[in-house]
Amino acid sequence: MSFAGRLRRAARRLCHSHRERVGCADFCIAKDVIGVNLTEGEIGRRAETGMSFKVLGRRALLTMTAPPGYFSAIIDAHRKARDAG
Incomplete structure (x- = not known):
């Protein structure tokens, strides 16, 4: 291949x-x-670094960035949901 x-x-x-x-x-x-x-470990690492990725379309290339706080909020929401259940 x-x-x-x-x-x-x-x-x-x-x-x-x-x-x-x-x-x-x-x-x-x-x-x-x-x-x-992303695995749980990867989300934990992204909570420290954030993440950027590129989306390639027919007409353009777009770079998207998710800041570390986005991943921290996901972890917090997951912990709250797990502890409540």
Whole structure:
């Protein structure tokens, strides 16, 4: 398998996405949802460093950044839910 093929296969394991059409009046709007699979340990590390990733579309490349506080809030919410249940 080529390097590009191996890279695409690895990317499919790390994230998933789907597209839905939100509204189609005079023109259509597509909403893309991208999920990044992270282990609990990776989320803990990202709570210290944050995370940036690139989304490559047909017309543009977009760099998204999630700050460390975002991951800290996920950890806090998970702990509260676990302790309450």
